[in-house]
Amino acid sequence: EKAHKKAIRLSKNQGASYNNYGAFLCRGSRFQEADQAFHRALADKDYPRTSEIYENAGLCAIRAQHKAAAINYLRTAIIRDPSAATALIELAYLSLQDGHLQDAKAYWQRYQKVALPTARSLSVGIHISKACHDDNAVASQALRLKDLFDHSQEYADYLRSERTEVKAQ
Numbered sequence: 001e002k003a004h005k006k007a008i009r010l011s012k013n014q015g016a017s018y019n020n021y022g023a024f025l026c027r028g029s030r031f032q033e034a035d036q037a038f039h040r041a042l043a044d045k046d047y048p049r050t051s052e053i054y055e056n057a058g059l060c061a062i063r064a065q066h067k068a069a070a071i072n073y074l075r076t077a078i079i080r081d082p083s084a085a086t087a088l089i090e091l092a093y094l095s096l097q098d099g100h101l102q103d104a105k106a107y108w109q110r111y112q113k114v115a116l117p118t119a120r121s122l123s124v125g126i127h128i129s130k131a132c133h134d135d136n137a138v139a140s141q142a143l144r145l146k147d148l149f150d151h152s153q154e155y156a157d158y159l160r161s162e163r164t165e166v167k168a169q
Contacts, residue, residue: 004021008021013046015046015047018038018041034057038053052077054076054080055077058070062094070090074087085114088108088111089120089124092107096124096127101128108125125141126158
């Protein structure tokens with residue numbers, strides 16, 4: 001924390017320093033302080049990467065279980081940078097949680113156009129495909145998840161959910 005405060009004090013680039021400090025505070029579950037740091041980062045009008053600040057603020061709001069704030073921050077991130085991949089995939093997931101399947105699909109498709117697959121994106125894609133009852137897409141994404149990220153938590157979760165579904169049938 002001392003290093004972050006020193007960086008803020010010495011840096012001409014307050015936006016980057018406060019953004020980093022906000023992410024640090026969020027990792028420590030100091031959500032209100034993190035939000036204040038993100039707002040101070042946004043006050044630096046010379047900092048060009050404001051989409052990153054909004055993306056970090058959105059991710060922090062998700063961790064704090066402030067869904068409405070998270071959605072607002074993440075939407076602002078993609079307005080400022082349409083290729084903000086993390087914001088897109090998290091908006092896809094949040095939209096799916098809220099039952100907005102078409103929005104979830106649209107965000108997920110936009111993500112696919114701007115970023116390579118991650119374990120998270122494939123997992124979200126599987127959930128969306130299941131909600132759409134698209135068994136071929138589920139199988140395809142599950143195979144990619146296995147091939148690319150077979151040691152990931154997302155793949156372990158997928159296998160666990162498949163075993164649970166088989167037992168339920």
